[in-house]
Amino acid sequence: MTQISQPDQQFIKVSIWRGAGDKGGYETFDVPDQESQTILDLVSYIQQYIDPSLTYRFACRVGMCGSCAMMVNGVPRWTCRTHVKKITDKAGSLTIAPLRNLPVIKDLVVDMDVFFDKWVRAEAVHHPTRSIEQGVQPVSEDTAERQAANAAIECINCAVCYAACDVVASNPEYLGPAALNRAWSLVNDVRDGGREAILEAVSGTGGCHNCHSQQSCQKYCPNELNPTASIAGLKRETSKFALRNLLNPANKHNQGEPA
Amino acid sequence: MKVSGHQRHGLWFAYISHRLSGLLLALFLPLHFWVLSLALNDRAALDGFLSWTDLWYVKVAEYGLVFLLSLHFFGGLRLMALEWLPWSARQKTYAATALAAGFAVSTSFFLSATFYG
Amino acid sequence: MINARLYIMQRLTALIMAPLVIGHIGVMIYAVQNGLSAEEILGRTQGSYFWAIFYGTFALAVAIHAAIGLRAILHEWVRLDGMVLNLVCWAIAAGLAGLGLQAVYSVTG
Numbered sequence: 001m002t003q004i005s006q007p008d009q010q011f012i013k014v015s016i017w018r019g020a021g022d023k024g025g026y027e028t029f030d031v032p033d034q035e036s037q038t039i040l041d042l043v044s045y046i047q048q049y050i051d052p053s054l055t056y057r058f059a060c061r062v063g064m065c066g067s068c069a070m071m072v073n074g075v076p077r078w079t080c081r082t083h084v085k086k087i088t089d090k091a092g093s094l095t096i097a098p099l100r101n102l103p104v105i106k107d108l109v110v111d112m113d114v115f116f117d118k119w120v121r122a123e124a125v126h127h128p129t130r131s132i133e134q135g136v137q138p139v140s141e142d143t144a145e146r147q148a149a150n151a152a153i154e155c156i157n158c159a160v161c162y163a164a165c166d167v168v169a170s171n172p173e174y175l176g177p178a179a180l181n182r183a184w185s186l187v188n189d190v191r192d193g194g195r196e197a198i199l200e201a202v203s204g205t206g207g208c209h210n211c212h213s214q215q216s217c218q219k220y221c222p223n224e225l226n227p228t229a230s231i232a233g234l235k236r237e238t239s240k241f242a243l244r245n246l247l248n249p250a251n252k253h254n255q256g257e258p259a
Numbered sequence: 260m261k262v263s264g265h266q267r268h269g270l271w272f273a274y275i276s277h278r279l280s281g282l283l284l285a286l287f288l289p290l291h292f293w294v295l296s297l298a299l300n301d302r303a304a305l306d307g308f309l310s311w312t313d314l315w316y317v318k319v320a321e322y323g324l325v326f327l328l329s330l331h332f333f334g335g336l337r338l339m340a341l342e343w344l345p346w347s348a349r350q351k352t353y354a355a356t357a358l359a360a361g362f363a364v365s366t367s368f369f370l371s372a373t374f375y376g
Numbered sequence: 377m378i379n380a381r382l383y384i385m386q387r388l389t390a391l392i393m394a395p396l397v398i399g400h401i402g403v404m405i406y407a408v409q410n411g412l413s414a415e416e417i418l419g420r421t422q423g424s425y426f427w428a429i430f431y432g433t434f435a436l437a438v439a440i441h442a443a444i445g446l447r448a449i450l451h452e453w454v455r456l457d458g459m460v461l462n463l464v465c466w467a468i469a470a471g472l473a474g475l476g477l478q479a480v481y482s483v484t485g
Binding site: 167170171173203204205207209210212235238239241242243 | 377378379380381382383384387448451452453
Binding site: 281282284291292296297298302305306312313325328335339342364368371372375 | 387390391394397398400401404406409410411412413414417418438442445446449471472475478479482483485
């Protein structure tokens, strides 16, 4: 990217949220309009040529790493793969803010700790079933479970779904679409031994049952995953699990024992 | 309440219609139950309330209530199908169908109340 | 705020009410054709075990269903939590069940 200052240069007005924590406001910059510009290009231009103190986060620039998500005109997006031309409203203005539902560290950088803590709280972590001596477990691609796991697996942890979700905004305990989507792919993974621990973890007060199927998560997921469908799957499995425990309480604390 | 950018899509509106219709129905229920309870001790008062239903604006309000009930009913069926049946990609179609069905059912009630009543 | 148990109750009461709502709306469309009066309504319902069970079930199911629905709204929009939220929701369920059963008794008893 080069700094351009030709006489007929068009400019885009970009309002960017500046500040830390709850305090701050929007600051407007004029950025040269260039061909095939992404939102991340605009932010980088401002940081490199106008105000070096602007703070933002990015790494790969090709939609792999999930670190550059921001609110663009009120909608969460992966900024490195979002073209300016596709976003600007009729007035040609752009507003860029830090991701919703997460505490702001500075400017466009949010603290992702809560987001990842909730993955752990949802037991969305691998529960190994084999030691290294036992070798790799074969995985059949044909089963319905494997297909459900595969459908949920390409998450890049960008937190776009977490920012899009109104339940997260109004219920701070709610585990959120990304953690629950991961939990669902593990429930369906034959290599994971934590099925019951996961089902219990997503059945509490912040669990999957709080989802109201607004489906903003699946609408805005840049990888076109469908956390709503994953959460629906968890609602079914946790209900069956809870009803089984209700009918046969002796089963409840036997989990993890060899069959 | 301001609708912000990320909420501007059909399925979010389906969510908010389900929530608001449920909320209004829950607020209406105590009044509904109380009026019916008058049948036991004060039948004249019950008839007094029921005669209001001849007023055109009360008929419109009833139309509204039946619309809320049928919208919540079809919207609820949509949600249970979404959760318990295999996933379908036609979520927006189902939400629109629920709205249309709620409108059709409540309109039949309104026509029935207006042209026969 | 909604755990697995409350979710199951919410969906179960919804399933119970689904045919009852169809019946209720059907009766309304039919009954309203001749204008509403206490005599017309009570002539249909009084002394009827069918309508007592129909509307008794409906009243109990809606009390539970509405209390759980309002629980989510009270937590998300009014920020009620913990014991206060539990007490308010139990009060809503008990209040609606009480008023509902009283109404059913009044028109079918």
